[in-house]
Amino acid sequence: MPDVLKAALIVLGSAGLAIVVVEILHRLVTKAGHRSAVAADLARTAHRPFLASATVFAVQQAIRAGAGEFPARAGVLHTLVILFIASFAWLVAALLLVLEDAALNRWRLDVPDNLRRRRFKTQVVILRRVTVAAIVIIALGVALMTFPNIRALGASVLASAGIVSVVAALAAQSTLGNVFAGLQLAFSDAVRVDDVVVVEGEWGRIEELTLTYVAVQIWDDRRLILPTSYFTTKPFQNWTRTGSAVLGTAEVDVDWATDIEPLRSELRTTCEGSELWDGRVCVLQVTDAVGGMVRLRALVSANDAGALWDLRCLVRERLVNFIWRHQRDSMPRVRADLSQPGPAGPVRPVPKPDPDSPDSRVFSGGDDGDSRGIAFGGPEEPVAATVQR
Structure with a gap:
């Protein structure tokens, strides 16, 4: 009985001392957190796992050193070893979470051009998930190896590992495929967190990217959940792979009698008067003239996909309003000539277009147009003519 009482007192004393030391350190780190965000996150996230690890370790060492022999001593020490392994793994995972938060706070996404920041966040999140999974597996393996019977079975387990791995690979083929696709x-x-994509006919933003699935936030706040292997096996559009600035079009069908130059001036006025336009591209072109109508395409640019959508709607609205107010005869119509042929009427003078106007060119004129022409330029002669030679 005195030995049991002595062991209990030693356990309570060592546990109390560990708790006091941890609480003192916690208060110091919390006080430092008023000046440092990392210290504040450390005090908030790592307090409980550190308290558990320190308490279990102190009790274990106290029993080993001064508790002496008492009933079930070996079982208690073995249980404390397993608890320390679990609590220490919890502490390591918490420290990794603190490091990830510190890195992500330094590389914030709420900036105009966040291409490198989105790439960094994606890689950090994936690495943290892989590391946490590895910590859990290693901790479980170390805890199992503390049992003598399991250590004796290690040789036979290693001998049959080949067969087990084949069976497991066949059973979890799709899951493993998604894991490797996530990495x-x-x-x-190819895709990063906060990228703007068009997938399965839906336009949205990559909200979450894990080892097994990708969550796409659709523009109307729906969520499209896809396996990661989808993005490695099927085509999709990534609007922000090389930058957040994008181009977009607004098309309008008009009559052949439409005067194009005033519409081009209206497009320029609309873009220059809107904060949505980034100042790069503002072009109005005739892209089709069949079926009794002329198709006008306004090509504009913006800093991000959201601003581009609003700018396209604004341009379409202003062009329609301008045509209705100033060129109502330019609205699409269907013609039927029922009269006898007669002398031609007076010809309306057509203003001479300016061939050097940058508002009528996409792949030439200006630094941005010239660079786009080089990127999308093809052979100078048709391929068929080259083959015939």
Whole structure:
């Protein structure tokens, strides 16, 4: 009985001392958190796992050193070893979470051009998930190896590992495929967190990217959940792979009698008067003239996909309003000539277009147009003519 009482007193004393030391350190780190965001996050996230690890370790060492022999001593020490392994793994995972938060706070996404920041966030999130999974597996393996019977079975387990791995690979083929696809997406820059994509006919933003699935936030706040292997096996559009600035079009069908130059001036006025336009591209072109109508395409640019959508709607609205107010005869119509042929009427003078106007060119004129022409330029002669030679 005195030995049991002595062991209990030693356990309570060591546990109390560990708790006091941890609480003192916690208060110091919390006080430092008023000046440092990392210290504040550390005090908030790592307090409980550190308290559990320190308490279990102190009790274990106290029993080993001064408790002496008492009933079930070996079982208690073995239980404390397993608890320390679990609590220490919890502490390591918490420290990794603190490091990730510190890195992500330094590389924030709420900036105009956040391409590198989105790539960094994607890789950090994927690495943290992989690391946490590895910590759990290693901790579980170390805890199991503390049992003598399991250590004796280690040789036979290693001998049959080949067969087990084959069976497990066949059973979890799709899951493992998604895991490797997630790692590939994280380091290939094919898609990143906060990228704007068009997938399955839906336009949205990459909200979350994990090892097994990708969550796409659709523009109307729906969520499209896809396996990560989808983005490595099927085509999709990524509007922000090389930058957040994008181009967009607004098309309008008008009559052949439409005067194009005033509409081009109206487009320029609309873009220059809106904060949505980034100052790069503002072009109005005739892209089709069949079926009794002329199709006008306004090509504009913006800093991001959201601003581009609003700018396209604004341009379409202003062009329609301008045509209705100033060129009502330019609205699309269907013609039927029922009269006898007669002398031609007076010809309306057509203003001479300016061939050097940058508002009528997409792949030439200005630094931005010239660079786009080089990027999308093809052979100078048709391929068929080259083959015939």
